[in-house]
Amino acid sequence: MATARKDMAETAASRSNVYGLLAAVFRAEPSAAFLAQVKSSEFANVLESLDLSLGDDFQDTPCDQLVEGLAVEYTRLFIGPGPRISPHESTNIEFENPMEGTLWGPQTVKVKKFIEAAGLAYDELFDGMPDHVSAELEFMQRLATKEAEAWEERNEEFATNILKIEERFLDEHLSLWISRFCDKVIEHSEHPFYQGFAEVTKGFLEYEGKSLQAFNSGTGNGRGFPD
């Protein structure tokens, strides 16, 4: 039991890491320090194992140059001006009632309330909408971190409850739109960096969906996660 708990804690912390990274990718333009880490051999190996490339010249291009190019690309894709890929849940879901699917619309309120009900608030300096992709990913990061702590503290009931909440947020929110959003990024981005991370995001969230469902329904392996 202790081993299983340890595994669960480790898994939750691991999931938190991935959510944290993806939240950072979509929050803002990457910094040189961030890109230097992404260029590390450890990260490169992971990408290779996933059969993903961030561009033929990614490793050879100086970080400063990458920073400039990716800032322009980030702006074009997610900031505008003009129509862009809206990185928000509310604008990426097909609703029967069109009024539901508007920027900062009723769906945004649902996300905001969900997050606030977990005891979190939006940072005063956060200038995105409450249902921005990075906020939702960060929320999952926070939940997974809390879950890991609960396992560490041997509070299985709490940890299990958080797992259910994670699945619920995934089902009610992230999974409804993340795939559509990532597909748009893959289609419209002119830089393999964003195409690559969109692939990772899409793949990871699909994996997460299966994992959480398996754990919460008790159909996975001993650790609650599919191999």
Place this chain on the structure above:
Amino acid sequence: MKSLNRRNFMSLSAASGAVLAAGAVDSRPALAGSVTFAKGGRDFSPVTGRERKAIPTACWQCVTRDSLIGFVEDGRLVKLEGHPESIRTNGVICAKGQAGVNQVYFPDRILHPLRRVGKRGEHKWKRISWDEALDEIAARLKPLRDAGTPEKFMFQYGRMKASQSKVMSDFMAAYGTKTIGNHTSICEGGKWTSQELMWGGHYDNWDFDKTDFVLIFGSNMLNTHTNHIPVAQKLIEAHVGRKVPVYVFDVRLTNTAAHADEWIPINVGKDGLVALSMVNVIMNEGLYKKDLFKFMKVSADRKASMDEKIAAVKEQVAKFTPEFAEKESMVPAGKIRDLARRFAKSKSGVVVSYRGTIAHQHGADQERAMMLLAAVTGNVNSPGGRCQGVGAGWKSPKSKHPKARALDINHGFPGQVAYPTHKVSNQVLKMIKDGRNGRPEVYMWACYNPVYVNGEVNENREIMMDESIMPFLVCSTIVYDESSSLADIIVPDVTYLERWDWEDMVSPTQVAEYYFRQPLIKPLGESRDFGDMCVGLAKRLGIELAWKDKEDFVRQSCEMTPGVKEAGGFEYMKKHGVWHDKNANPDYLAFETRIPASALEADGVIFDEASGVYWNWHESKAKTEAEAKTVGYQNTPKSYKGFVGQEVDGEVYRGFKPDAVNKSGFLEFYSELMKAKGMPVFPTYTPIPEHVEMAPDELHLTTYKVAVHTHSRTSHCKWLSEIYHDNPGWMNPKTAAERGLKDGDVIRVHNKLGGITTNVHVTEGIIPGVIAISYHVGREHSGRYGSGSPSPIPGVADDPDFNNKWWDKHGVHPNAIIASSPDEISGQQRWMDTVVRVEKA
């Protein structure tokens, strides 16, 4: 990409953890606090019920600026309604006001500062921080000021009023530039100049609550007036409630004309002539009212007797017989006589005029004819008459400033315009291109779209594209449009529903209303009020402002404005949104007020025999009393600022106080100022040159507004563009038949400036010989709902809601074939003088 499994997931996690652990993620988190679910398996509900707040604020969709109540739910603006306690609007707002919600949440809104990284107009941008944006702008401004050339920083605005305007001008003055452009000449500047030459101030209101007769020329006031809801509802109350007769002269069957007793079709540019012919009838038949003649100047002799004045007016209008007017205007002479008689015999009456009357060569003179008609019937500043507008008189903090300098590029070319009292915005880009009076090195604009809203849009674009003549362009905006797309730096403005202001628009009741705007929600993204941007620039430029931020400016104003202060100041306005003095009454016939002798004996007050004006020369540019006396009132620069009173028949009266030019205190129809500039000394009829020279197959092109759009500021509002997004050219069946056109045909409308293609709407609702095309649509950029084109990234605007956009027509922009051409009296853009040919495309 390969599918994730536990192994590569763990590798990904480890690598992700390494990135995070290295501190390489330097963006701030979105969330604060920590997850705090109750421990122990208890489920939670994210649905905690709704909290709805009702917050008073004010509209800004058009210059009417109605008071509002905004309903906010869960931090989201969900609804706008009229403010029921507003004496201006009685709780009513229009469709544009309702759609203010769209301004906040339209999906293409600009929410972050941007720097151009491609060629100008290439649509290549990089998000930058506010600090970077302000540093960059300040780095351009500081050298200009240090070199003693602050005037090379030009600011131009489309809509800035009340505190928004005061904050801007205070900052610009503190910086040292007076090179400040506006947009008034493309709106109504000619009307104001004309009024300033006659009754001193500008902006007229009509006392519909008391009036007995309404004549409307060239104004669709039920749909599109600059004081729309207040005057439209008063007009409706008079017409429907009290059966007051309403007659509308217009080229088109407007909504106002359709609801009048009668639509009187009139040829383009003949409104003033018809008004003069009505004066002709009234004078010849002795139907005039003598009261006001005492205060009117109608001949060179300011001491003329009543009989001499009446004779002078008769003589001036003698040639404008109803028969002559019918020949030119197509308004039947019998109709002119009938309406003239009924209007003059009414106890009171109003003469309304607007852009249809004044957006012409000598449109300002047509406005003088309108005022003459009101004056000879005693309907000026009187119960039930045409009255000077009354708005709130706010006080506001002022910063210390140096003597500001200006490039002389806001008043048209030398000799082009006689009295550009509201500037000549339509010539600004041409002046910059010409360069003779200098060029701004930094050109900044806000709430304005110079490429789109002026005539000759193609030339405007070329000028703004040219970095050799406009080296640095900065735009504060919420929308990517035809002009902001050419900027070097774009900074995200807040919408009016996210900012602080005090407001002052004219009241229809002649009692001032003080009202207020406050943020309904936290500004989206990084959007920032223009005033707060000024604070950021001031800090970088070492300028000390008398206010900390925009909220502080508004707070201080509330605490220093008499009436508002005593009511409770800023906190009262936050809670109530509106205030007026319940003991105040309309100040009718104020011109008859006598000036006390003590005021005439004050230091600096002298008498000008030529004009009969008592004035304080200290307030003028005169250096000595001797100089003031020698040069005289009319010719001393800024003498009007010292106006004290007008001598009339041996007594001194308040009269019609000047506000912009050195006119006397008479209601001036015989104008020495007009004479001095070679313009008609008395209101007259001057045929429009382009119309006189028209070939038989040519047509007038007129433009018009619609009820659901503001000129260029609403096409991105989904609800409004759903209602109105296409603008076929209106054409009379006779005119269409002459060209072999039937309703819906595709037509080409063209002249020497170029051509546009649209459909024809064949209707009896317009006179023959004219094509009328509204000017709100035909957008190159304005978000997906405005332009229909998801530029600048084709194919990306595929949010589900975009699929609900069912319309695929987005109209044409007539300004491409309209010359940027000012009235030589006022500088008013001559929207209605364009001549075109129309053929089947």
